[in-house]
Structures are given as structure tokens and as C-alpha cells.
Amino acid sequence: MHLATYVGLAHRSERTLAESLRVVGEGHARHPDVLFTCRTLAGFSDDHVRQLEPVARRYGEQHGGDVEEPDRLHAAGLAEVRSGPVGLLRDLQDLHVLGTLVLTTWTVINQAAQGLRDHELLSIARSASGQTSRQLSWLNTRMKAAAPQALIVAP
Amino acid sequence: MSRGPPAPARASAARPTSMTNRPPRTRIRLGTEPRSSRARRARLDLRTALVGSTVGHMDRIADVWGPRTPHGKGTVWPARVDEYLADGLSEDEVDRWVPSACVLCSNGCGCDIAVKDGRMVGVRGRATDVVNHGRLGPKGLYGSTPWASSPDRLTRPLVREAGQLVETDWDTAMGRVVEVSRRLLAEKGPLTHGFYSTGQLFAEEYYVLGVIGKAGLGTPHMDGNTRLCTxxxxxxxxxxxxxxxxxxxxxxxxxxxxxxxxxxxxxxxxxxxxxxxxxxxxxxxxxxxxxxxxxxxxxxxxxxxxxxxxxxxxxxxxxxxxxxxxxxxxxxxxxxxxxxxxxxxxxxxxxxxxxxxxxxxxxxxxxxxxxxxxxxxxxxxxxxxxxxxxxxxxxxxxxxxxxxxxxxxxxxxxxxxxxxxxxxxxxNGQPTAQNNRECGADGDLPGFRNWENPRHVGELAELWNVDPLTIPHWAPPTHAMQIFGYAEEGSIGLLWVVGTNPAVSMPESARIRRILGGDQCFVVVQDLFLTETARLADVVLPAAGWGEKTGTFTNTNRVVHLSEKAVEPPGEARSDLEIFLMYADAMDFRDRDGAPLVPWREPEEVFDAWREASRGRPVDYTGLTYARLRGPTGIPWPVTEHAPDGTDRLYHDGVFPTRTDECETYGHDLLTGAVVTEQEHRAMRPDGRAFLKGAHHTPPHEEPGPEYPMLYTTGRTVYQFHTRTKTGRSPSLRAAAPDAWVELSEVDAARLGVSEGDVVRVESPRGAIEVRARVGRVRPGTVFAPFHYGSWDLDDADPEHQHRQANELTMTVWDPVSKQPYFKTAACRVVRVRGGDGPAPAPTTAASAPVGGGVPGTSGGAPTTTRLTDTPGYPDDPAVDAAGGTGGR
Structure with missing residues (x-):
């Protein structure tokens, strides 16, 4: 069964997202809403990583490198932030890309959980998808608000 | 049309005919006994009082709430008329009484302004008004009028020359504003303009400001200090x-x-x-x-x-x-x-x-x-x-x-x-905050319209005859804290501050001073006085205040009052409406057909235009006119064909304005502030049902730790309003709460070795204040500081070291949905600096009361009068209905 590949992907991508949210938040701390919301959203991903533990115990977990389907797209996360208003916009956009990877990962796991009639996994996948959507909604909201000023008038 | 209601002593003879003529309702019923001897004296006064007689000359600094008129459940609140006249004047020496409503809190009490020799000399509550049934509070009584004739009023425009503000004429001052405005528009477009207004103007002024900003310039950067209060x-x-x-x-x-x-x-x-x-x-x-x-x-x-x-x-x-x-x-x-x-x-x-x-x-x-x-x-x-x-x-x-x-x-x-x-x-915190919300000069569109709903934006575009794309609606209008953020980075190059004092009232004051005083942004301030904020401006425009201009405003429970002009403003000061019109004329804003975008001249014309903008929306003013508002009482909206006398309460049928096509917002994630999309909203099919929404508790943004072990919170005192622009110029109010203080609990005071009146230093990671300590009734572990005290009345003030300004300590952080700054969650530490020379200057009459004895009671207000009068019927008052009266609907 290849579910372990996706459990590994979920684990890895959620951890990357959480770390990247923290990096972006701290790096743009002069925008307090970015700082504090990124911290809160990173907490969502931490929770998902914790919730994955019993699943990983049951299905195993495979990480990139020794798997049959190695990563072609390397979503390494954000180690540092850009500066200025356009930099903030780009960083938020990168977070959105990472979040989308997480969301589709949960979508795939959700499908497998239905096929397996695994109630526990289904419940985790559903709730994690919902929380990931909240992360994406905030990123989208914040980018929309910031875009005109950043692109048209920022120094 | 008589100017205002009759003198209360003659109320029954001259009561307007539209009010129900009923036998006196006032009953002097005494509830649980007050304990102080002063209260006992007041009770005796009440016991012997006859309707229409004066209860007495009252010191409303000492007796904040005045005598009680207790009454049973479901019966009408009895009328009681409070009055203050300056300089020992008597009612028969007053030239005119001009109808208005009080602007020294959000309650909106109906009142009449006393005018003598062209000067405002006092106020009297209107017995017939649904809001206050004749009463006024200490701020309204003592604070409504003295500021107007204060010698330090701004009477001429000021411009900055070689670093100094110097007097000039209107053409020069407005010329500078227009020059900067035109240059920025040509260089980078409308997103360079920001407006930070207030909760103190009239509806007409907000509406005109909203039209100028949203349809004239096309900037989303408009908000009010309502962001801080409401x-x-x-x-x-x-x-x-x-x-x-x-x-x-x-x-x-x-x-x-x-x-x-x-x-x-x-x-x-x-x-x-x-x-x-x-x-x-x-x-x-x-x-x-x-x-x-x-x-x-x-x-x-x-x-x-x-x-x-x-x-x-x-x-x-x-x-x-x-x-x-x-x-x-x-x-x-x-x-x-x-x-x-x-x-x-x-x-x-x-x-x-x-x-x-x-x-x-x-x-x-x-x-x-x-x-x-x-x-x-x-x-x-x-x-x-x-x-x-x-x-x-x-x-x-x-x-x-x-x-x-x-x-x-x-x-x-x-x-x-x-x-x-x-x-x-x-x-609400402020008297006209509601109108800023309604009329679209803050982070909302006029008429509670939804910026994400193209039909709502289209209605405004049609009303103003502009391209819908002119009206910024790609994201929520920019909130105040973000406007200051853009001004800080310089992408807003013109910041126009109207009737508010952010240098004192916004969080993290040192940062706000830097933004206002820096070269990256041209700052225009429009106000009554040279406030702490005005001192940092590039252009200062002298404004007329309450009683010096005509307009309407709406209180917390939707009651609309007309406030008439009582006296001329001093010198060259002009109403905020006139100033906005002057700018609009100079900028020559046009609609789609080349006609003037802002064609109005008089407040009543603007009111009529705003009324049309409200048509069919929850905030429907269509049944209101200036003539209707010249009656005995303010009227709560919605006022429509179906509710010609207004609406006492909303949602009696349990149907809410949540339909997707009707609502003002599709909603937000309460934890993050992420918006709910139109499709998501439509899929829920709210259809008039209210939303039950929740969120988990999360820890506050700054928690006490070893370095800053206590919690810091700010608030008000009963005798001052905001940054004391008006109340600080009333001798009675000023003396009652003359200077800043902090409150500590008994436990903390003992631990820190602080006694009543000692000078303490309170520090957060952002700044510090040094003020006297009141050992008071705050929760242990918490420090309370009043936010009213800046430096305009200090001779030795160093602008860089504000030793008594509560917001030196507060954080730049805001709510994810309302974007309201958090003034009440910071960490701090307290250090005793030296012994005091007496008790802290905190009032003793309310929440700041000391725990221990030996502090003299706050008193010494100028004499006011309080009379019990016939209680009229009040339109739409359910208690009238319950008693079988005919006044209600």
C-alpha cells in the first residue's frame, strides 16, 4: 500500500509550512497582524503533525529519498524573508503555494481514507483540510489587501 | 418654530402637542437606602420635592448621577431636568436656547444650548427626549460649552515655515494642501491619500468626506478614530x-x-x-x-x-x-x-x-x-x-x-x-461614531453596503454618477492602523487628520509621533485647538465645533438628533463641512458627465443626499427631514413610510439582514480575519437567519514574564473625555481629575512598597510613564492607567518624553476582524520612584476610589440645578403602551 508515501508527504509538507509561516511572521514583524496570524496558523500545522502520529504508526511513513516516487518538485520552504511591501507579498504567495501542496495532500489522503473505511483517518483528513483552507483563506485575504499599495505606490 | 423646548418649570403648559398629555408620572419612590449623609440629604430633598420644583443646586462633581427617581418594572422612566449655566446666570438672563444633543459621550442626550451675548453659556437637558428624559451627566453639564470661548482656540490657519507653524490665510493654507494633493495624484495616483477622521463630526460632514475620498479621489485609505472605539x-x-x-x-x-x-x-x-x-x-x-x-x-x-x-x-x-x-x-x-x-x-x-x-x-x-x-x-x-x-x-x-x-x-x-x-x-465610544459607520468616511461603504457586492457598489456609482471602478472595492477599506503603516513607509504621502488626536490616543505613541513628525508624509490637521497632533502637522486648519455649525448625528441606539448652530465660530474658523467643500471646489472633482461631484452647499442639502444614499438599506433615513428632527425628541432609525416615527428596536420578527444580496459582509473567520467568499456565503443559505459563530481562546499577544510581570490596561474616568480637548478646558472637570495616575491593587502596592500618592514608574517594552499611584480596586496583578493625559497643558513638556501618556506603553496590535487596536493587553513592570506629597489625583467617586481612608472626596463642581418635572409620553416607548397610553406605536 502506498498510503505511507502520502503520510510522509503530509508530515513533511505540514512541517515545512509551519516553519515557513514562523519565518515569514518573524521576518515581517513590523506588520503585527502578519506576525501574530502566522504564529496562529503555524499552530494549525503543528496540530496536524501531532494528529498524524497514530496514523503513521498504523500505516507507516515513507520519506523522500528512499521511496518509489521521489519528490520532483522540491518544496523546501522559506528560510529567510524578502524585504519591503512587494517582498511581503511574494512571501505570502510562497506560503500559499506551500499551503496548496498541503491541501492537495490531505485531499488525496481523504480519498484513500474513504476507500479504506478508516473513520479515524477520515476525520483527521477532513479536519486538517478545513484548517488548511483557513490558512489559505487568510493568505489570500492578506495578499488582496496588500497588493495595490505594494504594486502601485510603495517606494 | 420655537427654538427648543420650553423651560422645564413650564413644561406642562408649553409641551408640544405631538406628545401625549398625561398626568404627572413622577413618583418619589425610595429603593434601597443609600448610605452617605449627602445622599440622605438628597433623599430628603426628593421627599419634599414637588413636580416642577428645583431639587436643589447640585455639585455634580461630587454627585455624579444626581438624585434617584426609582420606578417599577415596565413603567416609564420619570423625567428629571438637569441644567448648568455659567457665571451664576439665571434662566431669564439667557438670550436663546438652541436645540441640540450632547457630544461628550456616545449616549447622545437631547439638550438645549444656552446663548448669552453671542456666547454659549450652558446646557439644559430636554425632558421630552427619548434618550435622556431631561438628564445630563457631569461631562455634558460642565464640559459642553467652556472650550468654545477658550482663549487658545485656533482662529487662523497655520502652515509650517522653516520648521515652525506660522499663521496664514485660508488661500495659502488650502493652496498648500491642494498643491501636494495634485502632485501626488499626478505622480502615483489616489493611493497616496489617506484620511483619518473622528467620531465627533456630523453625518453631513462624514458623507461629504466619504464622497470626496471614494468618488472624487478614489482612495480606500479612509478611516476614523472610530476604529479605536467602536x-x-x-x-x-x-x-x-x-x-x-x-x-x-x-x-x-x-x-x-x-x-x-x-x-x-x-x-x-x-x-x-x-x-x-x-x-x-x-x-x-x-x-x-x-x-x-x-x-x-x-x-x-x-x-x-x-x-x-x-x-x-x-x-x-x-x-x-x-x-x-x-x-x-x-x-x-x-x-x-x-x-x-x-x-x-x-x-x-x-x-x-x-x-x-x-x-x-x-x-x-x-x-x-x-x-x-x-x-x-x-x-x-x-x-x-x-x-x-x-x-x-x-x-x-x-x-x-x-x-x-x-x-x-x-x-x-x-x-x-x-x-x-x-x-x-x-x-459606541463617541457621540457621532455611528454616523462615520453609516456614511462611509471610515472603513465601510455608505448605507452599510457590502464592498464585495457589485450591485451595492453599483448603487453608489449611480448615485454619484461615477464609474464603479472609481470607488475602491477590491479589498476592505484600509483600517486606521494600516493607514499609519502606509504613512510610515511613505506610500501614503498626504495624511489628513480630522478632529482627532492620534499622537495621544493611538497605541505606541512614540511610533505615532515619529510618523506624524517625519518628512515622508505631508500631514494636515483640522481641529479646534493646537493639539499634540496639530503641533506635528505641516498645515493646521481651524475648525468650528459643536454649537458653531448645524448638522445631525446618531447615538448608540440609533436615535438621530439635529444639532443647530447656536453661535458663530471664532476668528476664521470654519465648519468641517465648509473645509471639505473648499477642498472639493479647489480640486474640481467632477462626475461622469462633467458636473460637480460635490454640488451641495448647506448641511440640509447634504442630509437630503445622504438620506437618498440610505434608501432601502437597514440604516434607512428616508422618513427623516430637518423639519421632522426639529420636534421634541430625537428619532431612531429606520424611519420609513412603514415606520414614520422611527423604530425602537430591531429584529422583533427574528429575521436578520443576512441574505447574500442584502448583507453588509459575507463574514470572516473570527480567529484569523480571513474573509468568507460570496459563494461560501450563498451556499450556507442564511436567508434571514443569524449566525452563531465561535472561536477558541488563544493566549494574548504579550503575557507577563519575569521582566514585565504585571498586566497593563487603559481606560477612562468619568470626568474626562478622550484627550481632554474639551473637558480639560472646563474648570469643574479639570479640577476633578487634573492629572494622570495609575491604579494598583492593595496586594501589589504592599509588595512593591508603594503607598497612596507615591510616584511610580510603569514600563513596558515600548515606553514608560511616571505618575502617582492610587491604591485602588483593580484586580491583583493588573495596572490600570487612564488614557486622557497628553501634554498640551504642560508647560515643560518634552515631546520626546511623555511622562504621563498611557499609550507610551501599549502595543501595535489589533483584532483580526474589527481591526480595533488592543489597548488592554500589554505586560508591564512597576517601580516606586519616590514618595508623594499627597494622594494620587484620581477621583474618589467611581472606579478609581481608594481602598484606604484619608483621601478627601472629589467635589467642588460649579452649581447646577436639577428639577423633577411632569413625565411626558415618549413615542414608541413600550412602557407607555403597557400603561395603556397613546403615545407609543
Whole structure:
């Protein structure tokens, strides 16, 4: 069964997202809403990583490198932030890309959980998808608000 | 048309014919006995008082709320007329009485301005007004008029020359503004313009400002200091009910069985509404009061007196407390399941969210007693009718919108909304904040329109005859804190500040001073005085104030008043409306057909234009005219063909403006502020049902630690308003609360070796103040500081070292949904600096009262008069109906 590949992907991508949210938040701390919301959203991903533990115990977990389907797209996360208003916009956009990877990962796991009639996994996948959507909604909201000023008038 | 209502002593003879002529209702009924000897004297006065006679010359500094007129549940609140005249003048020496309403809090008490020799010399409450039944509070009495003839009024425009502000003429000053404005528009377009206005102008002025900004310039960067006082109220209404609009009415006070005050020290913030409450709680059949506040305020004392509960949660934990109360409703079967099914959405999600908040969990998080929480919940769950009021203790604290929404949830779960005695009053901080919300000069579109709804934007475009794309609606209008952020980075190059003092009132003052004083942004300030903010401006425009111009405004419970011009403004000062029109003319804003975009000249013309903008929206003014507003009382909107006399309370049918095509917002994630999309909203099919929304409690943004071990919170005193621009120029009010202080609990004071009146240094990671300490009634571990005190009246003020300004310490952080800054969640430390030379300058009459003795009582206000008069019938008052009267509808 290849579910372990996706459990590994979920684990890895959620951890990357959480770390990247923290990096972006701290790096743009002069925008307090970015700082504090990124911290809160990173907490969502931490929770998902914790919730994955019993699943990983049951299905195993495979990480990139020794798997049959190695990563072609390397979503390494954000180690540092850009500066200025356009930099903030780009960083938020990168977070959105990472979040989308997480969301589709949960979508795939959700499908497998239905096929397996695994109630526990289904419940985790559903709730994690919902929380990931909240992360994406905030990123989208914040980018929309910031875009005109950043692109048209920022120094 | 007579100017204003008759003198109260002759009220029955000259009462306007539209009011019901009824026998006197005033009954001198005495409730639970007050204890002080002064109160006993007042009682004797009352006992012998006859209707129409003067109770006495009262010192309303010492006696903040005046004599009681207790009355039974469901009966009309008796009239009582309060009056202040300066310089020992008597009524017959007054030349004219000019009708208006008070602007020194959000209550909006109907009053008449006394004019003598072209000067405002005092005020008198209007017995016929639905809001105050004749009463006025200390701020209104003593503070309404002295500022106007203060020698330091701005009378000429100022411009900055070689670093100094110098007097000039209007053409020069406005010429500079227009030059910068045109240059920025040509270089980078309208996003270079920001407006930061107020809760002090009239509706007409906000509407014109809104049209200039949204359709003339096309900038989304418009907000008011309403963001600091009332944004959460509006945001919470929108999240729960689909649109802004106060559901309840002050008349609910007469009908409720329980009264919950959440973070609302009503006794000091709305003294006249508190008189209304006291006249019920001091009657033989009082409602039970529940108070949520970290200080032992007069409200907390009243809660204990009436057999209610005082819950003093740790600062920053309001939402945990609310989740606990909500859980109790579910756990004890106090939910009206059928009403909830028919009229709400989201009950199962809410049940899930509050499930972990058991009384024990809440007790640990909030530092309250679990049984007290249970008792408060039981009072809510088992009282027939409950009125809840909410203010800054929730709005300016952590998780503001989620906490305010939780109050709605409690009412919705029991179906306690829309009937006399059952309602919610999300209060406002300022007298005309409501109009800024309605008219679109803050972060909203006029008429509670939804910026995400193309049809709503199209309606405005049609009304103003501009391209819909001119009106910025790609994202929510920019909130105040973000406007200052853009001004800081210089992408806003022209910041126009109108009638507000951000250098004192915004969080993290040092940063705000830097932004206003820097070269990266051209700052225009329009005000009555050379405020701390005006001193940092590039151009200062002298404005006319209340009583010096005509316009309308709307109080917290939707009552619209017309405030007439009583006197001429000093020197070359001009009304805010005239100033905006001058700018619009100079900029030559045109509509799509080349006609002037802002064609109006007189306030009444603007009012008529605004009325059209409100047509068909929840905030419908279509039945209101200046002529209608010249009657005996203010009128609550909506006023329409179907409700020609206005509407006392909303949602009597349990139908809310949540339809996707009607609502003001599709809603937000209460935890993050992410917007709900139109498709998501439509898929929920709210169709008139209210939303039950919840969120988990999260820790506040700054928690006490080893370096800063205490919690810091800010607030008001009863004698001052905002940054004291008006109240600080009233001798009676100034003397009552002359200087800043901080309050410490007895336990903390003992630990720190601080005695009453000692000078202490209070520090946060952002700044420090040095003020005298009151050993008072604040929750242990918490420091309270009043935010009124800047430096305009200090001779030796160093602008870089504000030693008494509370916002030196506060954080730049805001609520994710309402974007209201959090003034009440910071960490601090306290160090004793030196011994004092007497008690702290904190008033003794209310929440700042000392714990120990030996502090002389606050007193010494100029004499005022208080008269008991015939109580007229009030339109739409349910108590009139209950008594079989004909005045109500």
C-alpha cells in the first residue's frame, strides 16, 4: 500500500509550512497582524503533525529519498524573508503555494481514507483540510489587501 | 418654530402637542437606602420635592448621577431636568436656547444650548427626549460649552515655515494642501491619500468626506478614530446579523429582569444611561446585574447589591469566559432549540467549540471562581428577559470581535432578542461614531453596503454618477492602523487628520509621533485647538465645533438628533463641512458627465443626499427631514413610510439582514480575519437567519514574564473625555481629575512598597510613564492607567518624553476582524520612584476610589440645578403602551 508515501508527504509538507509561516511572521514583524496570524496558523500545522502520529504508526511513513516516487518538485520552504511591501507579498504567495501542496495532500489522503473505511483517518483528513483552507483563506485575504499599495505606490 | 423646548418649570403648559398629555408620572419612590449623609440629604430633598420644583443646586462633581427617581418594572422612566449655566446666570438672563444633543459621550442626550451675548453659556437637558428624559451627566453639564470661548482656540490657519507653524490665510493654507494633493495624484495616483477622521463630526460632514475620498479621489485609505472605539461593535453586528445596526434600545432597561455589562463601566462612560439603570436597580423590583470587569467599578458594586455576580477575569481572557458561559447554556438545557433551529445557523459548530470550556477550565484560565461563573450563567439562562451591554473592556481587548459576537450567541441561543427587555446594546465610544459607520468616511461603504457586492457598489456609482471602478472595492477599506503603516513607509504621502488626536490616543505613541513628525508624509490637521497632533502637522486648519455649525448625528441606539448652530465660530474658523467643500471646489472633482461631484452647499442639502444614499438599506433615513428632527425628541432609525416615527428596536420578527444580496459582509473567520467568499456565503443559505459563530481562546499577544510581570490596561474616568480637548478646558472637570495616575491593587502596592500618592514608574517594552499611584480596586496583578493625559497643558513638556501618556506603553496590535487596536493587553513592570506629597489625583467617586481612608472626596463642581418635572409620553416607548397610553406605536 502506498498510503505511507502520502503520510510522509503530509508530515513533511505540514512541517515545512509551519516553519515557513514562523519565518515569514518573524521576518515581517513590523506588520503585527502578519506576525501574530502566522504564529496562529503555524499552530494549525503543528496540530496536524501531532494528529498524524497514530496514523503513521498504523500505516507507516515513507520519506523522500528512499521511496518509489521521489519528490520532483522540491518544496523546501522559506528560510529567510524578502524585504519591503512587494517582498511581503511574494512571501505570502510562497506560503500559499506551500499551503496548496498541503491541501492537495490531505485531499488525496481523504480519498484513500474513504476507500479504506478508516473513520479515524477520515476525520483527521477532513479536519486538517478545513484548517488548511483557513490558512489559505487568510493568505489570500492578506495578499488582496496588500497588493495595490505594494504594486502601485510603495517606494 | 420655537427654538427648543420650553423651560422645564413650564413644561406642562408649553409641551408640544405631538406628545401625549398625561398626568404627572413622577413618583418619589425610595429603593434601597443609600448610605452617605449627602445622599440622605438628597433623599430628603426628593421627599419634599414637588413636580416642577428645583431639587436643589447640585455639585455634580461630587454627585455624579444626581438624585434617584426609582420606578417599577415596565413603567416609564420619570423625567428629571438637569441644567448648568455659567457665571451664576439665571434662566431669564439667557438670550436663546438652541436645540441640540450632547457630544461628550456616545449616549447622545437631547439638550438645549444656552446663548448669552453671542456666547454659549450652558446646557439644559430636554425632558421630552427619548434618550435622556431631561438628564445630563457631569461631562455634558460642565464640559459642553467652556472650550468654545477658550482663549487658545485656533482662529487662523497655520502652515509650517522653516520648521515652525506660522499663521496664514485660508488661500495659502488650502493652496498648500491642494498643491501636494495634485502632485501626488499626478505622480502615483489616489493611493497616496489617506484620511483619518473622528467620531465627533456630523453625518453631513462624514458623507461629504466619504464622497470626496471614494468618488472624487478614489482612495480606500479612509478611516476614523472610530476604529479605536467602536469598530468591534460594528464588526460583531455584521458577523452575527449580517449588517451593522444596534438591535436593542435604551427602553430595554425598564423591562429586563437581568442586566449583563461586559467590559462596560457604564457608570463612568455613559452616566445618563447608568442613571436609567440605577432608577431600576434602586426600585423595589430591581433587575439582577452581572458585571464582567477587572476593576471593582460602580457597576460591580451594583451587581453585588442586586444579588448578581461580579466576574473579574484576568485581562486578555474574555473569550474563554464567554465560551464558558455559552457552554453552560448548552449543558443546562437553557437553549431554545426551536428558536435556534428557525432563526440561526451554526449551532452544532458552536457547541463543539465551547465544549472544552468547563467552569473549572475557565476558572483556571480567567482566574475567576467556577461557582461564580455557574451563577452568572444561571442568571442568564433562567431570567425571562435579559439586556446585555458591551464596551471597551471587550472591544479593546484580546479577541475582541469573537468576544462581542459571543454576547450575541448567548442571546440567540435563548431567542432573547427583539422584544422589550431582551436585547443587546453594543455601545459606541463617541457621540457621532455611528454616523462615520453609516456614511462611509471610515472603513465601510455608505448605507452599510457590502464592498464585495457589485450591485451595492453599483448603487453608489449611480448615485454619484461615477464609474464603479472609481470607488475602491477590491479589498476592505484600509483600517486606521494600516493607514499609519502606509504613512510610515511613505506610500501614503498626504495624511489628513480630522478632529482627532492620534499622537495621544493611538497605541505606541512614540511610533505615532515619529510618523506624524517625519518628512515622508505631508500631514494636515483640522481641529479646534493646537493639539499634540496639530503641533506635528505641516498645515493646521481651524475648525468650528459643536454649537458653531448645524448638522445631525446618531447615538448608540440609533436615535438621530439635529444639532443647530447656536453661535458663530471664532476668528476664521470654519465648519468641517465648509473645509471639505473648499477642498472639493479647489480640486474640481467632477462626475461622469462633467458636473460637480460635490454640488451641495448647506448641511440640509447634504442630509437630503445622504438620506437618498440610505434608501432601502437597514440604516434607512428616508422618513427623516430637518423639519421632522426639529420636534421634541430625537428619532431612531429606520424611519420609513412603514415606520414614520422611527423604530425602537430591531429584529422583533427574528429575521436578520443576512441574505447574500442584502448583507453588509459575507463574514470572516473570527480567529484569523480571513474573509468568507460570496459563494461560501450563498451556499450556507442564511436567508434571514443569524449566525452563531465561535472561536477558541488563544493566549494574548504579550503575557507577563519575569521582566514585565504585571498586566497593563487603559481606560477612562468619568470626568474626562478622550484627550481632554474639551473637558480639560472646563474648570469643574479639570479640577476633578487634573492629572494622570495609575491604579494598583492593595496586594501589589504592599509588595512593591508603594503607598497612596507615591510616584511610580510603569514600563513596558515600548515606553514608560511616571505618575502617582492610587491604591485602588483593580484586580491583583493588573495596572490600570487612564488614557486622557497628553501634554498640551504642560508647560515643560518634552515631546520626546511623555511622562504621563498611557499609550507610551501599549502595543501595535489589533483584532483580526474589527481591526480595533488592543489597548488592554500589554505586560508591564512597576517601580516606586519616590514618595508623594499627597494622594494620587484620581477621583474618589467611581472606579478609581481608594481602598484606604484619608483621601478627601472629589467635589467642588460649579452649581447646577436639577428639577423633577411632569413625565411626558415618549413615542414608541413600550412602557407607555403597557400603561395603556397613546403615545407609543
Amino acid at each position: 469598530a468591534t461593535s460594528a464588526a460583531a453586528f455584521k458577523e452575527s446579523f449580517g449588517a451593522d445596526g444596534q438591535p436593542g434600545s435604551y427602553t430595554d432597561v425598564e423591562h429586563c429582569d437581568a442586566l449583563f455589562l461586559y467590559g462596560h463601566n457604564m457608570a463612568e462612560t455613559q452616566t445618563v444611561l447608568w442613571m436609567r439603570v440605577l432608577d431600576r436597580t434602586r426600585s423595589p423590583d430591581p433587575p439582577v446585574v452581572v458585571c464582567v470587569d477587572p476593576r471593582r467599578t460602580p457597576v460591580a458594586v451594583e451587581a453585588e447589591r442586586t444579588g448578581g455576580v461580579h466576574l473579574a477575569p484576568r485581562v486578555g481572557t474574555n473569550l474563554a469566559l464567554m465560551n464558558g458561559l455559552t457552554r453552560e447554556l448548552f449543558a443546562n438545557g437553557w437553549v431554545d432549540e426551536r428558536w435556534v433551529r428557525d432563526h440561526t445557523l451554526g449551532v452544532e459548530e458552536l457547541r463543539g467549540i465551547v465544549e472544552p470550556y468547563t467552569p473549572e477550565v475557565v476558572a483556571r484560565t480567567c482566574g475567576v471562581d467556577a461557582d461564580d461563573l455557574r451563577r452568572a450563567a444561571r442568571i442568564f439562562g433562567e431570567s425571562r428577559d435579559v439586556l446585555s451591554t458591551v464596551l471597551q473592556g471587550f472591544y479593546q481587548s484580546h479577541q475582541a470581535t469573537a468576544s462581542a459576537v459571543a454576547v450575541h450567541n448567548l442571546h440567540l441561543l435563548r431567542g432573547l432578542i427583539g422584544r422589550p427587555g431582551s436585547g443587546v446594546l453594543q455601545m
